[in-house]
Amino acid sequence: MFVFARYVILRNFLSLEVMTADDLAELRSEEKVRIAGKCTLEGRRYMVSDGDIIRYKYAPPSSASTQDDATLLSNKSTQRNLLSKRTI
Secondary structure, eight states: OHHHHHHHHHHTEEEEEEEEHHHHHHHOSHHHHHHTTOOEEEOTTOOOOTTEEEEEEEOOOOHHHHHHHHHHHTSHHHHHHHHHOOOO
8 A cells, every 4th residue: 555655646746835833833834933934835845853753634536546556556567666766
């Protein structure tokens, strides 16, 4: 199940919403951090720093693509290939 969930999230990845713990502690809410402009949208290649708070944004899969993915992931060699890839 973990392999399937990771595959679906990576395949439908949109962006990362990143803020620092210090900014959140100072402003006391995520909404205030966004209004202050201290929350950034980052891509797949973002290097996480100590103190980052990250919200992953991804598009939910359609039911048709989920069924196709389940069929694909039932193959053991496909599962090994996905586990060997070290993306995000």
